[in-house]
Amino acid sequence: MASIDIQGVGKSYGTVPVLHNVDLSIQDGEFVVLVGPSGCGKSTLLRMVAGLEGITRGDILIGGKVVNELAPKDRDIAMVFQSYALYPHMTVRDNMSYSLKLRGTPSERMSHVISAAASKLGLESFLDRKPRTLSGGQRQRVAMGRSIVRKPKAFLFDEPLSNLDARLREQMRVEIKKLHRELGTTSIYVTHDQVEAMTLADRIVAMNGGAVQQVGTPLDLYERPTNLFVASFIGSPAINILDGILRCDGENRHIILESEEQLPALARIQGRDGQAVKVGIRPEDVQVSIQNAGSRMGQVELVEPMGLGTILHIGTVHRTLKAFVLERADYPIGSNIAYSLPADRLHIFDARTGQRIAD
Amino acid sequence: MTSSARSTPYWFLHYGLLAFYVAFALFPLYWLLKVSITPNDLLYSEGIRLWPSRSSLAHYTFVLAHSDFPLFFKNSLIVSGSTAVTVTLIAALSGYAMSRFDFRGKMWLVGLMLITQMFPLVMLVAPIFKLFSPLGLTNSLTGLVVVYTAFNVPFATFLMQSFFDGIPKDLEEAAMIDGASRFRAFRQIILPLTLPGVAATLGFVFTAAWSELLFALMLVSKADASTFPVGLLSFVSKFSVDFGQMMAAGVLALIPACLFFLLIQRYLVQGLTAGAVKG
Amino acid sequence: MSTMPLYEDAADQQRAPLRRFRAGLEPYLYIAPSVILIATIMLVPLIIGLSYAFRDMQLINPFSGGFVGLEHFRNLWMDAAFWLAMKNTLVWTLASVALQFSLGLVLALLLNNPFPGRGIVQALVFLPWAVPTFLSGLNWAWLFNPVVGPLPHWMAALGILPAPENILSDPNVAIWGPIIANVWWGIPFFAITLLAALQSIPQDIYEAAAIDGAGSWRRFIDITLPFLAPTIAITVMLRTVWIANFADLIIVMTNGGPADQTQIVSSYIFTQAFRRLDFGYASAIAMVLLVLLMAYSFAIILMRQSLLRR
CATH class of the missing domain: 1.10.3720.10 (MetI-like)
Incomplete structure (x- = not known):
């Protein structure tokens, strides 16, 4: 086990930059998730840690040692691929023991380690089968087994669950989390699925366009997204974004929306008078009521029942707002509904830079 | 493109054409074989018969034993x-x-x-x-x-x-x-x-x-x-060009x-x- | 490897370039055996061979070997037999490639749908590819001989020939003898590559087209052909070049005759080199052929690039 430090790392293909100056310190035993849309550079960064991609600029340190020029085999890390990359011509046992064989592990010790890993993953009865006879979930387990038998310095996961169906994905997610708790090995996990990121991570690294956007605990990113990208990428159903102008009147702050509605904001918002802003509010923070008529009224346009709660699409003068409510009241389409946007739940971003305005 | 959707006339044509290809591919090889088992005295007199009236493996024995x-x-x-x-x-x-x-x-x-x-x-x-x-x-x-x-x-x-x-x-x-x-x-x-x-x-x-x-x-x-x-x-x-033996060797x-x-x-x-x- | 790191530990600077050099060397180690072999056994002899084109190289003449400049090319320009060979090469190559390609495509389409017995049929129709060319030439010459082969009699019966004669001795049609032998031998190559390409077309595209209402002819024109086009371009290019260079069948079946009517450029080179033992002249002809074929291949590659870009 070891810490991983990424210092000023950049990568270009020819003149095309794909990663800009990434700095990241991962502590020993930490589970870090790199999340972002496809093409954001998260997989490239992971493959650079693995040694599968060259480093154009900066340093990568594993356990305090620069590994920039070290071949993958000498980095003592394990990796789970999206395609699982099981060796099709070898049995499950041989797949799992290949790395041990390469290290000249004595055979009694090897069979001991393999059977321990197999029982941990429920693979005992498949050890002599070839990967093609296994289901997707079983292959996924073998890929994990192959990684854990070695006790590597770090686990790298490259979208390991994206080839599984939703049910299995949920189940494997839990198993990965349990496994990490048990083994405590430093892990870097790449995914484009924000639910996986939220549920698995000690810390999330949100990436976009080859640059790190925000690093923090899942709730950090959810509660205090540092910019528009993180705000809209994390969270499902997605955050509502409204355009407006910030007005500062002494200690009072409010926002004039496009519809010329006034929205009171917290007094501690920094900003300057007349600044163009984007206002985000998460659907579960939009408060609705059908009984009392309020100051803000809209019509129910669409209802998406989710079982756990309901997503309401509320049509207002200039836009549609999404609200997530837990009660299962009946919301007939077209009926009037009152809503409010509590000041302390607003996320306010500069419209031009997309950065959060300090509060 | 599923085969079940194809009609009977299609399959007639399909197999007919394939039969033509197989015949075209194999006939020259068959002729090679035929010449190699035709005794020398019949090589020209029965040159164009599809199968000689007498066959012998003499060419093969010669090729294997004496050449x-x-x-x-x-x-x-x-x-x-x-x-x-x-x-x-x-x-x-x-x-x-x-x-x-x-x-x-x-x-x-x-x-x-x-x-x-x-x-x-x-x-x-x-x-x-x-x-x-x-x-x-x-x-x-x-x-x-x-x-x-x-x-x-x-x-x-x-x-x-x-x-x-x-x-x-x-x-x-x-x-x-x-x-x-x-x-x-x-x-x-x-x-x-x-x-x-x-x-x-x-x-x-x-x-x-x-x-x-x-x-x-x-x-x-x-x-x-x-x-x-x-x-x-x-x-x-x-x-002096022994075709029978040559074809047998071939x-x-x-x-x-x-x-x-x-x-x-x-x-x-x-x-x-x-x-x-x-x- | 051209971009150097902006900042790096001073201590690392000494080790890193060496490691980097070793990693950069790796691909060259893999290709080294091929490159060395091709360079020594093909490239060097090719250059020596091309140099003969500017020298007087006659094996029977011990005083030959001198530099003659462009004399061979001047002679070539006025050599009627060479121009006839050029014309014949065109006929030979075009007819062989066109027939091999169209018959190979039909065969590939026939083999693409599963049917009972496909495995055995495929093995049988591909068999001619395994027959040594020399042997197939001999065998076809035999088949075209009216004394010992049935073909002239069949062709006469079908009205293709007026009488059961050997087409290989009729100057007007003799070239079709080797062409037929070549087609017989070469269909499998096209069928194999085209079949492989056909099987890599995703099936759901056909299903989508069928649902959109495309009949089987439209599906062939709109899906199969565009998908095959890059394969067709590269296979046709390779085969054209091979066939233009492929003299074995002609040398075995007609030896260029009768009256040079089946002489193609590459068999003419063979004749010049080994019958007249004039290596200088033979090399000059070969050089012309090489230049023409390179120009042709370049044109095809450009065409294919534009096809792929579309």
Whole structure:
């Protein structure tokens, strides 16, 4: 086990930059998730840690040692691929023991380690089968087994669950989390699925366009997204974004929306008078009521029942707002509904830079 | 395109056309066989009969017992076999490099390999003879293997590349992370998965080397290093063209090439499906 | 490897370039055996061979070997036999490639749908590819001989020939003898590559087209052909070049005759080199052929690039 430090790392293909100056310190035993849309550079960064991609600029340190020029085999890390990359011509046992064989592990010790890993993953009865006879979930387990038998310095996961169906994905997610708790090995996990990121991570690294956007605990990113990208990428159903102008009147702050509605904001918002802003509010923070008529009224346009709660699409003068409510009241389409946007739940971003305005 | 959707007339046409192709492919081979079992006295008088009134295996007995043909056959087996193995090894390496690495000069290499396909090999006879004779590579099976290997490496490289292109890169990356060097990953993980491709390349090169005549004729003048196509030619010159014996020898010579080819043709299609002739 | 790191530990600077160099060397180790072999056995002899084109190289004349400049090319320009060979090469190559390709494509389409017995049929129709060319030439010459072969009699019965004669001895049609033998031998190559390409077309595209209402002819024109086009371009290019260089069948079956009517450029080179033993002249002709084929291949590659880009 070891810490991983990424210092000023950049990568270009020819003149095309794909990663800009990434700095990241991962502590020993930490589970870090790199999340972002496809093409954001998260997989490239992971493959650079693995040694599968060259480093154009900066340093990568594993356990305090620069590994920039070290071949993958000498980095003592394990990796789970999206395609699982099981060796099709070898049995499950041989797949799992290949790395041990390469290290000249004595055979009694090897069979001991393999059977321990197999029982941990429920693979005992498949050890002599070839990967093609296994289901997707079983292959996924073998890929994990192959990684854990070695006790590597770090686990790298490259979208390991994206080839599984939703049910299995949920189940494997839990198993990965349990496994990490048990083994405590430093892990870097790449995914484009924000639910996986939220549920698995000690810390999330949100990436976009080859640059790190925000690093923090899942709730950090959810509660205090540092910019528009993180705000809209994390969270499902997605955050509502409204355009407006910030007005500062002494200690009072409010926002004039496009519809010329006034929205009171917290007094501690920094900003300057007349600044163009984007206002985000998460659907579960939009408060609705059908009984009392309020100051803000809209019509129910669409209802998406989710079982756990309901997503309401509320049509207002200039836009549609999404609200997530837990009660299962009946919301007939077209009926009037009152809503409010509590000041302390607003996320306010500069419209031009997309950065959060300090509060 | 599902077969069940096709009508009966379609299948008549389908099988009819295929029957035509099979007949076209096999009839010349049948004729070869027919001539080889026709006794000499009937060769011309019953020349155009579909099956002679008497058949005999006399030509085969003669060829096997009283000619140098078994020697030629053995030489051909040695030459074609070693050529096939050497080419496949070398082309596996270069095909792998073409498939997996991006290196400076790659386009030049492709260009070089293409150019080798563009001139009549006749041109090389005199220069190669001059290069080889001081090295003692003329009149030797080794010399032939060297020449055939060089001639077949370019196409075999393209062929092997297309097979490698069909194998996901993840596999050797996984092996490299498991602790293997790239070369070990190539040997232990990638090569075993390319066995159909290896078989196809072996077969392709074997048949090509098996039938080569020009260099076999020009670089070798002694009978004990002659291959069977040269031996066939010797029936034309030495014994006032004994066609029956020549065809018998031809049929015998066809056997290994055809067997080899029948075994590998399926892999040839399979392997090319994966890859590079199109990419 | 051209971009150097902006900042790096001073201590690392000494080790890193060496490691980097070794990693950069790796692909060259893999291609080295091929390159060395091709360079020594093909490229060097090719250059020596091409140099003969500017020298007087006659094996029977011990005083030959001198530099003659462009004399061979001047002679070539006025050599009627060469121009006839050029014309014949065109006929031979075009007819062989066109027939091999169209028959190979039909065969590939027939083999693409599963049917009972496909495996055995495929093995049988591909068999001619394994027959040594020399042997197939002999065999076809035999088949075309009216004394010992049935073909002239069948063709006369079908009205293709006025009388059961050997087409190989009729100057007007003799070239079709080797062409037929070549087609017989070469169909499998096209069928194999095209079949492979056909099988890599995703099936769901056909299903989508069928649902959109495309009949089987439209599906062939709109899906199959565009998908095959890059394969067709590269296979046709390779085969054209091979066939233009492929003299074995002609040498065995007609030896260029009668009256040079089946002499193609590459068999003419063979004749010049080994019958007249004039290697200088033979090399000059070969050089012309090489230049023409390279120009042709370049044109095809450009065409294919534009096809792929579309």
